[in-house]
Amino acid sequence: MDNANELRKKYMDNPPLGYTKRDFESMSDEELLDMEYFLNEDINDIFGLTPSNEIVKFKCKKCNFEEDVPKNIVDMLDESDGGNPNFPPRFTCEHCNGGVMQPINYTNSRGITYKF
Numbered sequence: 001m002d003n004a005n006e007l008r009k010k011y012m013d014n015p016p017l018g019y020t021k022r023d024f025e026s027m028s029d030e031e032l033l034d035m036e037y038f039l040n041e042d043i044n045d046i047f048g049l050t051p052s053n054e055i056v057k058f059k060c061k062k063c064n065f066e067e068d069v070p071k072n073i074v075d076m077l078d079e080s081d082g083g084n085p086n087f088p089p090r091f092t093c094e095h096c097n098g099g100v101m102q103p104i105n106y107t108n109s110r111g112i113t114y115k116f
Contacts, residue, residue, distance in 0.1 A: 004029035007036050056106045058091075059116050062099025078108045088114030 054071035
């Protein structure tokens with residue numbers, strides 16, 4: 001397998017964090033190809049998401065920091081808490097480490113619109 005040999009050389013020359021050259025010497029070709037896939041897998045594939053150009057702007061109620069979040073991630077966040085119609089999807093602000101980020105203007109799949 002030429003591809004596996006090329007990968008082995010690539011990783012032996014520059015091992016990823018937590019690995020040594022010796023680790024790659026003992027890996028089977030299959031293990032090496034699996035590792036390559038894992039290291040380069042798209043996050044959207046992991047969560048089964050379809051990439052979207054739509055974004056939802058969030059704003060922190062405490063520090064007013066704003067952040068763009070892909071709409072498909074916001075939809076997942078909204079559905080994960082049971083989609084309580086009384087509360088918009090929200091998360092903790094990493095900028096001020098304590099405020100609550102809420103969407104400035106977001107309409108979920110049930111047609112409920114939340115405005116900051």
